[in-house]
Amino acid sequence: xxxxxxxxxxxxxxxxxxxxxxxxxxxxxxxxxxxxxxxxxxxxxxxxxxxxxxxxxxxxxxxxxxxxxxxxxxxxxxxxxxxxxxxxxxxxxxxxxxxxxxxxxxxxxxxxxxxxxxxxxxxxxxxxxxxxxxxxxxxxxxxxxxxxxxxxxxxxxxxxxxxxxxxxxxxxxxxxxxxxxxxxx
Amino acid sequence: xxxxxxxxxxxxxxxxxxxxxxxxxxxxxxxxxxxxxxxxxxxxxxxxxxxxxxxxxxxxxxxxxxxxxxxxxxxxxxxxxxxxxxxxxxxxxxxxxxxxxxxxxxxxxxxxxxxxxxxxxxxxxxxxxxxxxxxxxxxxxxxxxxxxxxxxxxxxxxxxxxxxxxxxxxxxxxxxxxxxxxxxxxxxxxxxxxxxxxxxxxxxxxxxxxxxxxxxxxxxxxxxxxxxxxxxxxxxxxxxxxxxxxxxxxxxxxxxxxxxxxxxxxxxxxxxxxxxxxxxxxxxxxxxxxxxxxxxxxxxxxxxxxxxxxxxxxxxxxxxxxxxxxxxxxxxxxxxxxxxxxxxxxxxxxxxxxxxxxxxxxxxxxxxxxxxxxxxxxxxxxxxxxxxxxxxxxxxxxxxxxxxxxxxxxxxxxxxxxxxxxxxxxxxxxxxxxxxxxxxxxxxxxxxxxxxxxxxxxxxxxxxxxxxxxxxxxxxxxxxxxxxxxxxxxxxxxxxxxxxxxxxxxxxxxxxxxxxxxxxxxxxxxxx
Ligand code: HEM
Ligand SMILES: [Cu+2]
Numbered sequence: 050x051x052x053x054x055x056x057x058x059x060x061x062x063x064x065x066x067x068x069x070x071x072x073x074x075x076x077x078x079x080x081x082x083x084x085x086x087x088x089x090x091x092x093x094x095x096x097x098x099x100x101x102x103x104x105x106x107x108x109x110x111x112x113x114x115x116x117x118x119x120x121x122x123x124x125x126x127x128x129x130x131x132x133x134x135x136x137x138x139x140x141x142x143x144x145x146x147x148x149x150x151x152x153x154x155x156x157x158x159x160x161x162x163x164x165x166x167x168x169x170x171x172x173x174x175x176x177x178x179x180x181x182x183x184x185x186x187x188x189x190x191x192x193x194x195x196x197x198x199x200x201x202x203x204x205x206x207x208x209x210x211x212x213x214x215x216x217x218x219x220x221x222x223x224x225x226x227x228x229x230x231x232x233x234x
Numbered sequence: 235x236x237x238x239x240x241x242x243x244x245x246x247x248x249x250x251x252x253x254x255x256x257x258x259x260x261x262x263x264x265x266x267x268x269x270x271x272x273x274x275x276x277x278x279x280x281x282x283x284x285x286x287x288x289x290x291x292x293x294x295x296x297x298x299x300x301x302x303x304x305x306x307x308x309x310x311x312x313x314x315x316x317x318x319x320x321x322x323x324x325x326x327x328x329x330x331x332x333x334x335x336x337x338x339x340x341x342x343x344x345x346x347x348x349x350x351x352x353x354x355x356x357x358x359x360x361x362x363x364x365x366x367x368x369x370x371x372x373x374x375x376x377x378x379x380x381x382x383x384x385x386x387x388x389x390x391x392x393x394x395x396x397x398x399x400x401x402x403x404x405x406x407x408x409x410x411x412x413x414x415x416x417x418x419x420x421x422x423x424x425x426x427x428x429x430x431x432x433x434x435x436x437x438x439x440x441x442x443x444x445x446x447x448x449x450x451x452x453x454x455x456x457x458x459x460x461x462x463x464x465x466x467x468x469x470x471x472x473x474x475x476x477x478x479x480x481x482x483x484x485x486x487x488x489x490x491x492x493x494x495x496x497x498x499x500x501x502x503x504x505x506x507x508x509x510x511x512x513x514x515x516x517x518x519x520x521x522x523x524x525x526x527x528x529x530x531x532x533x534x535x536x537x538x539x540x541x542x543x544x545x546x547x548x549x550x551x552x553x554x555x556x557x558x559x560x561x562x563x564x565x566x567x568x569x570x571x572x573x574x575x576x577x578x579x580x581x582x583x584x585x586x587x588x589x590x591x592x593x594x595x596x597x598x599x600x601x602x603x604x605x606x607x608x609x610x611x612x613x614x615x616x617x618x619x620x621x622x623x624x625x626x627x628x629x630x631x632x633x634x635x636x637x638x639x640x641x642x643x644x645x646x647x648x649x650x651x652x653x654x655x656x657x658x659x660x661x662x663x664x665x666x667x668x669x670x671x672x673x674x675x676x677x678x679x680x681x682x683x684x685x686x687x688x689x690x691x692x693x694x695x696x697x698x699x700x701x702x703x704x705x706x707x708x709x710x711x712x713x714x715x716x717x718x719x720x721x722x723x724x725x726x727x728x729x730x731x732x733x734x735x736x737x738x739x740x741x742x743x744x745x746x747x748x749x750x751x752x753x754x755x756x757x758x759x760x761x762x
Pocket of ligand 2: 489490493536537539540
């Protein structure tokens with residue numbers, strides 16, 4: 050082989066290695082999406098609250114020595130013609146105490162609409178400690194035109210909520226479920 | 235041509251070169267492609283600069299004057315995108331094309347035809363970006379960072395054109411970087427060990443690695459944006475279980491390395507220029523190499539300093555705050571080395587040196603405002619104010635852009651064979667530096683006082699400073715026409731430069747004639 054073609058072969062093999070780096074970068078970019086969810090869930094850092102019921106068969110100890118203020122807010126997102134708000138804007142609870150509260154939603158449109166509520170918790174680290182036993186956010190909600198519906202939540206604050214947190218806000222964003230998504234469910 | 239000694243050449247680029255348009259369209263010559271990159275960059279610089287003058291015209295006085303709010307947002311967005319991807323990055327690639335083969339003593343880049351492709355990909359991308367202004371719905375308006383939900387909800391085709399353009403530019407950068415890395419690692423002249431390479435080559439080697447590692451991540455973010463827009467995925471849509479903050483993470487994982495992509499080659503340029511005019515070798519060459527590598531590595535672990543207000547946990551804020559501050563250590567090493575190079579040197583201040591000294595000074599101001607922004611409680615106040623705008627213009631205009639201008643003056647004798655007009659060059663330097671500071675220094679104050687960025691109107695209390703900024707901006711814009719004039723004038727003729735117009739400098743690029751002939755280093759030189 051001439052010197053020239055040796056260089057060419059070297060260049061080619063190096064370029065191929067670099068393409069592998071590029072492919073790894075691309076894969077990493079996409080992997081960030083699932084990774085992000087997994088990491089945030091595991092350490093509870095982005096305020097994403099559970100949308101599955103917590104199992105309480107083992108029993109919980111109530112911590113009477115602490116009182117935590119819970120604030121409730123709710124909003125509808127563009128495209129969903131509903132009125133939606135909490136029935137109680139705040140509550141005082143002991144950690145571990147199972148409590149019931151509710152929201153009210155009314156369909157202001159003239160068609161039946163399916164909506165889905167996405168909860169989030171502030172401060173973010175409290176998300177892991179906000180345990181829901183029963184919630185309208187566990188499934189899609191359908192409202193007939195003009196229908197008013199009371200939507201309950203049964204929850205407790207886990208006793209290992211960090212001591213520094215005295216107030217927790219639970220907020221719901223209600224979205225319209227697209228017809229095509231509704232069929233899939 | 236000097237092919238008489240070579241046995242045979244199997245590449246068609248050695249069989250005489252086409253003339254006229256085909257010389258450029260089909261060019262595989264690193265010098266021609268470098269020239270095209272530089273002209274492209276200058277054109278885009280003026281285009282994006284004109285958009286900026288639109289912004290400053292609107293902000294000259296409080297109230298809404300000339301531009302509808304949503305068009306104002308299109309101006310800021312396109313100004314940013316085009317300056318970054320159309321002006322600064324291509325200018326550096328232009329320098330890489332022209333100078334790296336000359337500096338390491340090889341005849342061309344490793345893959346000349348891919349090099350041609352890298353350049354010509356930029357043209358459709360640029361057209362897409364510029365044409366997006368004219369489609370129904372208009373250009374992207376949500377900022378150059380294209381955060382969802384705005385970028386998902388905006389139905390304009392302009393957003394899709396921009397995403398496509400950025401994909402194309404990304405491919406161009408990645409292919410270009412592979413080419414540059416291969417050239418540097420495999421094709422150096424005998425005797426040129428890695429630690430003998432000129433610093434500009436080093437900074438580009440590291441930049442190219444940053445590019446191939448970070449550009450694909452941007453491609454991922456853009457693709458997810460595109461599928462969210464059109465194919466019903468919900469990566470960034472909370473209604474479907476996604477999260478808009480995810481986009482910010484992915485974007486800034488690319489975005490912070492990207493800002494170093496825009497400054498490391500500039501560090502290389504001024505590390506080349508300062509020793510020439512201080513008539514001393516660069517102080518601390520090895521520490522420069524290590525500092526550059528350290529900056530590059532650290533740049534991958536600081537991204538969330540752009541996201542302090544997204545509500546991240548305190549541990550995260552602390553981590554990103556300290557890691558960001560850590561970057562100023564290697565950056566400080568560099569600034570120290572530049573000053574030590576000048577220390578007790580026989581300094582003269584020709585135009586390239588003036589630009590380089592100004593870069594050292596003004597970039598450092600930008601580094602300091604960056605440090606201020608890295609302090610979480612302060613950043614929560616300053617995020618999205620004009621203070622941030624001041625910060626990144628001190629690092630990008632008086633860092634990257636002015637280093638590029640200085641380097642054009644430095645090498646234009648080699649490119650054209652003629653000296654530029656020194657007194658015009660100095661005039662351009664002073665106009666630029668003074669106008670730049672009039673434009674951007676007051677933004678520190680308006681930002682500290684709370685003026686938000688990306689808003690076409692503002693409270694009366696900011697009126698004076700904004701008027702000063704706008705006057706400075708128009709002066710800055712007009713001064714750059716002088717730059718264009720000087721470049722054109724130099725190309726057309728002038729005092730003959732000779733092979734080594736700066737006399738005292740070493741380096742292979744000064745051993746070839748001026749203007750550098752079409753083919754150089756067909757037989758590699760030997761470096762002692
Ligand atoms: C010591 C070095 C630096 C530090 C500590 C630093 C720190 C920061 C911080 C904390 C922010 C976020 C501000 C906010 O949005 O609230 C920021 C923004 C920014 N920085 Fe720097 N920076 C440094 C150097 C650079 C360099 C060298 C460049 C580019 C060449 C750069 C370009 C930018 C840009 C473009 C933004 C704004 C992005 C946007 O929101 O549009 N920075 N910097
Ligand atoms: Cu950054």
